[in-house]
Amino acid sequence: MRERELSSAPKRRIAPTVWILAIWTFLFVALPLLYVIGITFLEKDDVWGITNVFTLENYKNLFSAVYGKVFLDSFLVAIATTVLTLLIGYPFAYFTAKFPPRVRSFIVLLLMTPFWINSLLRLNGWIILLKANGVVNVSLQALGLIDEPLKILYNNGAMMLGMVYALLPFMITSIYNSVEKLDWTVVEASRDLGASPFKAFCTVTVPLTVPGIVAGCVLVFVPSMGLFFISDLLGGGKTLLLGNLIKNEFMQARNWPMGATLSIAMLVFTTVFIYLYKKVTGAKTLGGLR
Amino acid sequence: MKRTNTWRSKLFVLLVLLFNYLPIIVVVVYSFNASKYGNWEGFSLEWYEKLFRNTQIMRSLKNSLFLAVSSCALSILIGTAGAVGMAKSRFRAQNLLENVSLIPMMLPEIILGMAYLSFFSILQVPFGMVTLIIAHTTFCVPYIFINVQSRLVGLDPAYVEAARDLGATQTRAFYDVTLPLITPAIISGALLAFAMSMDDVVISFFVTGTTSNTLPLQVYSMLKMGVTPEVNALCTLMLLVVFGAIGVFYLLSSLRRKAR
Numbered sequence: 001m002r003e004r005e006l007s008s009a010p011k012r013r014i015a016p017t018v019w020i021l022a023i024w025t026f027l028f029v030a031l032p033l034l035y036v037i038g039i040t041f042l043e044k045d046d047v048w049g050i051t052n053v054f055t056l057e058n059y060k061n062l063f064s065a066v067y068g069k070v071f072l073d074s075f076l077v078a079i080a081t082t083v084l085t086l087l088i089g090y091p092f093a094y095f096t097a098k099f100p101p102r103v104r105s106f107i108v109l110l111l112m113t114p115f116w117i118n119s120l121l122r123l124n125g126w127i128i129l130l131k132a133n134g135v136v137n138v139s140l141q142a143l144g145l146i147d148e149p150l151k152i153l154y155n156n157g158a159m160m161l162g163m164v165y166a167l168l169p170f171m172i173t174s175i176y177n178s179v180e181k182l183d184w185t186v187v188e189a190s191r192d193l194g195a196s197p198f199k200a201f202c203t204v205t206v207p208l209t210v211p212g213i214v215a216g217c218v219l220v221f222v223p224s225m226g227l228f229f230i231s232d233l234l235g236g237g238k239t240l241l242l243g244n245l246i247k248n249e250f251m252q253a254r255n256w257p258m259g260a261t262l263s264i265a266m267l268v269f270t271t272v273f274i275y276l277y278k279k280v281t282g283a284k285t286l287g288g289l290r
Numbered sequence: 291m292k293r294t295n296t297w298r299s300k301l302f303v304l305l306v307l308l309f310n311y312l313p314i315i316v317v318v319v320y321s322f323n324a325s326k327y328g329n330w331e332g333f334s335l336e337w338y339e340k341l342f343r344n345t346q347i348m349r350s351l352k353n354s355l356f357l358a359v360s361s362c363a364l365s366i367l368i369g370t371a372g373a374v375g376m377a378k379s380r381f382r383a384q385n386l387l388e389n390v391s392l393i394p395m396m397l398p399e400i401i402l403g404m405a406y407l408s409f410f411s412i413l414q415v416p417f418g419m420v421t422l423i424i425a426h427t428t429f430c431v432p433y434i435f436i437n438v439q440s441r442l443v444g445l446d447p448a449y450v451e452a453a454r455d456l457g458a459t460q461t462r463a464f465y466d467v468t469l470p471l472i473t474p475a476i477i478s479g480a481l482l483a484f485a486m487s488m489d490d491v492v493i494s495f496f497v498t499g500t501t502s503n504t505l506p507l508q509v510y511s512m513l514k515m516g517v518t519p520e521v522n523a524l525c526t527l528m529l530l531v532v533f534g535a536i537g538v539f540y541l542l543s544s545l546r547r548k549a550r
Contacts, residue, residue: 015379018387021372021435025391028428032409033393036401039408050408092306095299109536110307114314116532118489120509121525125313127513128320128522135316165309226398229491233513243400243492250404250496260408263401274396 040261050256058261067245067262074242078224081163085220086213088164089171093212094205096172097179108176111169119166123233126165130158130234154236162234163224171216178212179205214280222270242266314529321522337523344520350508357419357504358487361426362480368427369434370476374468377442395432402429403496410497418499425497426490430483437479441472 043053061067096107114122129135130153137149152158182205190200206213228243237244242262249259295303321338325331341347376388394402406425415421449471453463491506498507512518 012382013378013380015375017371017375018379019375020368021375021391021431022387024368024428024431025387028424029393030390032402032405035409035412036405088306091299091302095295095303098295098299099303107303107307111310113532113536114310116485116535117314117525117528118506118509120491120506120513121317121521121528122313124509124513124518124521124525125315125317128316129313165313168306168310222396222398226400226492228400229510233510243398246400246404247495250407256408259404263404266398267401270396270398 036260037264039257040264042257044255044257055257058257061258062261062265070240070242070245071265073239074225077160077163077239077241078221080160081167081224082217082221084160084164085168085171086217089168089216090175090213093172093175093179096176097182104180108173111172115169120229120233123162123166123230126158126162126234127153153234154238156235156239159231159235159239162230163227166227166230167220167224170219174216174219175209175212178209178215182208211280214276218273218276221273225266225270314525317522317525318529320519321526323519326519337519338527341520341523341527346503347505347508347520347524350503350505353419353502354488354505357422357426358484361423361430361487362484364423364427365430365434365483366476366480369431369479370438370472372431373435373438373442374464374472376439391435392432394429395436399429399490399492400496403493406493407496416499417497418502421497421499422494422502422504425493426487429490429493430487433483433486434476434479437475437482438472441475442468445471 039050040058041054041056043051043055043057045051062071096104099107127134131137132149132151132153134153136152137146140146141149186208187200187204190204191197195203225241226243226246228241228247231237231239231241231244240248246259246262246266249255249262253259322333322335323330324334324336372391376384402425406421410417410421445468449467450463453467454460458466489506490504491510494504494507495510498504509521509524512521
């Protein structure tokens with residue numbers, strides 16, 4: 001019946017319910033984003049945020065030393081976060097996939113459960129651990145290992161810890177999905193043909209799980225540039241990330257056009273990565289990007 | 291080939307899981323600490339009492355729940371209608387519409403947040419619950435849409451055809467056949483959307499008003515201010531709810547398995 005319908009029906013057919021999605025998408029996705037692109041070409045106004053004067057100054061400013069440094073810093077933090085989560089996440093996912101099914105699903109459940117609790121509440125745990133009169137310092141002092149509290153909170157190390165902590169599960173689940181689907185007989189074949197376990201891992205297992213690796217890297221890399229609250233709360237705002245800068249341009253400097261321009265730059269940046277992701281994996285969407 | 295783990299790899303998995311739970315364990319323990327600071331001064335329920343007396347936190351919790359429920363409901367409506375409609379439609383802009391509607395999922399949150407801030411200001415929409423619901427609904431829709439869409443793809447069209455052949459109207463066939471079949475997909479999408487909404491800091495930060503503080507925003511400002519043991523108590527309670535929900539879920543699914 002479906003075939004009949006398809007062949008007899010006119011080429012163009014829009015089910016009425018599509019309009020619900022179409023109207024919402026147009027009003028609250030397309031329009032706001034087009035508007036943001038629009039205001040990148042306008043001059044700033046101290047009271048209202050924007051004026052109606054056309055300018056390309058904002059784009060020129062992107063390449064100024066101050067903004068350039070933030071871009072570089074964000075990029076480095078994002079790369080470092082991605083590499084660290086990959087280094088921890090890959091072995092974790094790989095070992096997990098080797099456990100018997102029941103244990104495997106239990107580990108995944110354990111890993112994902114904290115995700116149902118607000119991330120800020122979990123970051124609070126790190127603050128308690130790391131602050132001057134926090135758990136780590138108090139225990140080290142009690143053990144007599146240190147006299148003065150260590151300054152381990154409000155620096156880049158603490159910020160990186162927070163980033164890795166917040167984004168590691170995204171890396172793990174992406175890679176895990178890939179490793180779990182892995183055809184182990186292929187690995188076995190390479191071992192039978194004389195490859196050492198290490199060589200089999202490098203030349204067979206890793207290439208077969210590239211889609212998971214790439215997906216995980218995108219899922220970690222993209223948000224790591226925008227998570228301003230981690231840099232604020234754990235890093236003490238010492239490193240200004242792109243997310244912090246955009247937030248400041250909007251909330252404090254009230255330079256909306258510059259904030260918008262920075263966002264567009266970030267968008268172009270991330271689009272390249274998402275494009276690469278789609279290219280490698282052939283997937284249509286990024287599940288669970290947030 | 292035997293797929294087994296050495297003790298070293300088992301230890302590694304254990305350590306990573308510990309890393310995952312370390313801050314949570316600390317929070318739970320310190321929610322019962324009589325002292326505000328790092329040292330342990332004995333068991334106390336003081337922070338729980340303070341938590342329930344803290345009207346700001348309680349109001350923000352209520353706001354967050356209201357927000358999550360209403361944006362979930364709206365996004366279920368929009369996402370399901372969209373996915374079901376798209377499956378039946380063929381038009382030129384179809385791919386474009388699908389891609390644009392999925393943008394909120396792929397965009398760094400901060401961009402969506404600032405887009406709404408500037409967009410709603412120019413339209414002079416007052417910031418508050420309405421703007422929050424619009425923003426949260428928008429980023430929740432893709433989760434429902436994708437889930438329902440992938441379920442529809444795997445659905446045998448023969449079911450709907452049979453209903454139609456037996457004389458059901460299109461609407462009737464949808465409610466009696468399609469909807470029950472896609473309900474699990476809607477629920478799993480909605481759960482994810484609910485969690486996303488309850489967790490969102492970045493987008494809410496840009497679109498909230500003076501009276502509509504959400505829980506994450508409240509916690510954010512409290513953490514910025516400094517020592518806040520009430521937050522530990524709150525975290526512990528939420529943990530209890532989450533573990534309870536997961537426990538019930540597993541119990542139900544294992545009961546259902548046994549019943550079969």
